[in-house]
Amino acid sequence: DAKTTQPPSMDCAEGRAANLPCNHSTISGNEYVYWYRQIHSQGPQYIIHGLKNNETNEMASLIITEDRKSSTLILPHATLRDTAVYYCIVREAAGNKLTFGGGTRVLVKP
Amino acid sequence: GAVVSQHPSWVICKSGTSVKIECRSLDFQATTMFWYRQFPKQSLMLMATSNEGSKATYEQGVEKDKFLINHASLTLSTLTVTSAHPEDSSFYICSADPNTASGWYEQYFGPGTRLTVT
Numbered sequence: 001d002a003k004t005t006q007p008p009s010m011d012c013a014e015g016r017a018a019n020l021p022c023n024h025s026t027i028s029g030n031e032y033v034y035w036y037r038q039i040h041s042q043g044p045q046y047i048i049h050g051l052k053n054n055e056t057n058e059m060a061s062l063i064i065t066e067d068r069k070s071s072t073l074i075l076p077h078a079t080l081r082d083t084a085v086y087y088c089i090v091r092e093a094a095g096n097k098l099t100f101g102g103g104t105r106v107l108v109k110p
Numbered sequence: 111g112a113v114v115s116q117h118p119s120w121v122i123c124k125s126g127t128s129v130k131i132e133c134r135s136l137d138f139q140a141t142t143m144f145w146y147r148q149f150p151k152q153s154l155m156l157m158a159t160s161n162e163g164s165k166a167t168y169e170q171g172v173e174k175d176k177f178l179i180n181h182a183s184l185t186l187s188t189l190t191v192t193s194a195h196p197e198d199s200s201f202y203i204c205s206a207d208p209n210t211a212s213g214w215y216e217q218y219f220g221p222g223t224r225l226t227v228t
Contacts, residue, residue: 041222042222043205046216096142096144096217098217100155100156
């Protein structure tokens with residue numbers, strides 16, 4: 001079973017920041033938070049991951065709360081091509097099994 | 111970044127026949143590969159974990175005799191759907207683990223194979 005909870009859908013305006021929340025209240029100390037996205041009819045694409053510190057890369061920023069029970073993925077300037085289902089996943093660093101939950105269906109509107 | 115390919119990208123077969131789907135890591139070696147299935151408007155469901163040179167580990171509820179997995183090399187895993195039926199129609203996605211020595215790694219996903227059984 002997925003250990004994360006995400007809102008099923010959200011809309012955001014093109015050019016604005018998109019903030020995607022994820023709850024993972026039962027996360028354990030050695031589990032990382034990973035974010036993937038899946039554009040329609042394609043395989044999932046890795047976005048970012050983190051343990052406890054905030055992380056940033058060319059695609060997004062990941063903000064993890066101090067208690068690690070929730071996180072937020074930030075797409076700084078959403079484009080129409082960011083329309084996808086975004087999955088928040090927790091998994092152990094040494095393990096490599098990914099359990100997908102329902103994800104958040106993000107629709108970027110002009 | 112690392113690339114995973116799947117072949118074919120889509121296939122239509124008749125009920126009762128078998129279909130083989132290939133998953134290749136193009137620029138890295140993968141000791142472990144994974145097979146997922148995704149039905150329309152649903153999330154990905156892990157079917158099995160494929161380890162090079164050993165038997166695959168199947169998730170609960172997945173019939174190992176129906177979904178044959180072979181991982182004969184560090185760059186190739188195959189999934190064969192035997193005696194396919196219309197309910198096996200789905201989007202099959204593989205992923206590969208580069209197995210870096212850093213202790214953590216991202217999985218790289220293939221583009222998926224859409225199977226339609228008529």
